Amino acid sequence: MLYHLFEYLKENVDFPGVGLFRYISVRSIMSVIIALIISLIAGKYIIARLKRKQITDTSVKTGDNGKTGTPTMGGIVIIISMLVSVLLLCDLSNLYVQLLVVSTLWLSIIGFLDDLLKLRHKAGKQDTGFVRFLSRLRRQDKDGMKGKLKVYGQIGLGLIVGIALYVSDKAVIVEMIQVPSDAGQTEQVEEPAYIRHVKSTKTTIPFLKDNLFDYSWLTPFKGAAGKKAGWIVYILVAIFIVTAVSNGTNLTDGRDGLATGTVAIVGVTLGVLAYLSGNIVYARYLNIMYIPNSGEMVVFMAGLIGALIGFLWYNTYPAQVFMGDVGSLTLGGIVAVYALMIRVELLLVILCGIFLAESFSVMVQRLWYKYTRIRATRKLMAQGKYHPGDVVKGERVWVRAPLHDHYIYDRKKVDTPILLKRPTEPIAEPKVVVRFWIISILLAVLTIITLKIR
Numbered sequence: 001m002l003y004h005l006f007e008y009l010k011e012n013v014d015f016p017g018v019g020l021f022r023y024i025s026v027r028s029i030m031s032v033i034i035a036l037i038i039s040l041i042a043g044k045y046i047i048a049r050l051k052r053k054q055i056t057d058t059s060v061k062t063g064d065n066g067k068t069g070t071p072t073m074g075g076i077v078i079i080i081s082m083l084v085s086v087l088l089l090c091d092l093s094n095l096y097v098q099l100l101v102v103s104t105l106w107l108s109i110i111g112f113l114d115d116l117l118k119l120r121h122k123a124g125k126q127d128t129g130f131v132r133f134l135s136r137l138r139r140q141d142k143d144g145m146k147g148k149l150k151v152y153g154q155i156g157l158g159l160i161v162g163i164a165l166y167v168s169d170k171a172v173i174v175e176m177i178q179v180p181s182d183a184g185q186t187e188q189v190e191e192p193a194y195i196r197h198v199k200s201t202k203t204t205i206p207f208l209k210d211n212l213f214d215y216s217w218l219t220p221f222k223g224a225a226g227k228k229a230g231w232i233v234y235i236l237v238a239i240f241i242v243t244a245v246s247n248g249t250n251l252t253d254g255r256d257g258l259a260t261g262t263v264a265i266v267g268v269t270l271g272v273l274a275y276l277s278g279n280i281v282y283a284r285y286l287n288i289m290y291i292p293n294s295g296e297m298v299v300f301m302a303g304l305i306g307a308l309i310g311f312l313w314y315n316t317y318p319a320q321v322f323m324g325d326v327g328s329l330t331l332g333g334i335v336a337v338y339a340l341m342i343r344v345e346l347l348l349v350i351l352c353g354i355f356l357a358e359s360f361s362v363m364v365q366r367l368w369y370k371y372t373r374i375r376a377t378r379k380l381m382a383q384g385k386y387h388p389g390d391v392v393k394g395e396r397v398w399v400r401a402p403l404h405d406h407y408i409y410d411r412k413k414v415d416t417p418i419l420l421k422r423p424t425e426p427i428a429e430p431k432v433v434v435r436f437w438i439i440s441i442l443l444a445v446l447t448i449i450t451l452k453i454r
Helices: 002-012 018-022 024-052 075-089 095-118 129-135 147-167 223-252 258-277 280-286 294-315 324-341 345-351 353-382 403-408 429-449
Strands: 173-178 193-198 202-204 212-214
Touching: 018 024, 024 075, 024 294, 075 095, 075 294, 075 324, 095 147, 095 294, 095 324, 147 223, 147 324, 202 345, 223 258, 223 324, 223 345, 223 353, 258 280, 258 294, 258 324, 258 345, 258 429, 294 324, 324 345, 345 353, 345 429, 353 403, 353 429, 403 429
Parallel strands: none
Antiparallel strands: 173 193, 202 212
């Protein structure tokens, strides 16, 4: 809003200082500061209100580091702080900003409903308006929204983003065209370069000199049919990226400050990449894709980083509030959509290595546990020792999944065999969180370095 106001004043009044709002750097700094201040101020009020309403994390067990009764759904603080900053300082006519705002609202609603359904089991214990509202949500357990419903929502967002980038004339990249110099000239001169805006399914791949990959190469079609088929592949990739990163962030949000700090590091990296891609000088120098108007997303990301830093004030160990699914699902979705729009989604394998490892650890744990349980059951049946109703336990790869809990959880409390060994004594939670941050910083540096290591 302020951006558009100052643009109007610039055109009609033109008094000194108005033109500063045209600079992305100035608005980004302001965005960080505004979001940080709002999250610090609003966070205190929202946390107190969540406590009064007894909106606490139902997954925390009594005696778990004194966290019983800690309020959840603190992601509301991040979303409000960021959106206020974005609405004030971003160019709201920018397609990329619009898609990021839609993504934020879309996934925050899914996460909010998921958190509400987790609180459903408390209905009837206290006769309050909030609990009566929860009692109308027909959910019989405290596990929240069914997994497939969340996946449907993530698929829907991937479709929206992919189709919007396909149909909009504003979502283009710039290609440099070399025009041969006059053949009659005897003096050797550099061939002039011209630019053209094109719709493209190209993306960035790391480490290779010609670091562009076109999704249309994955199709058997050529020409116009190949381009259309390439967009179908791109939309499918968008769906996968949004779902994978959103769920990965959700799994990472298991310890105080872990997801908050990790997403902030990822956000800074994506902001740098967006700034470089949105500047034709830097894009040409680094030989990366130039995406017109993508620089505006830096202001959005600056607001998110400011909101995360402010939220970390309350979320660091021991946490005064948890972000809940309303925060973690939304943050993961923002990271995914942001990367898709600046065409660096394949770099997320490096940049979001923490999220990837967390998701991988959960999948491996579940698959190995089921496999070994079935194997043990068949062995007992072959020996004639199995009786219907017997509880047969499988083996674990990690002490506990996701991966961060492998180092924190006490293995003495696990009554099943563990494939991977580690020191018997658990590591303190703050130490594990900071070490994961350090790994995330190293991955962020490696991601930036891939711009030149080709």
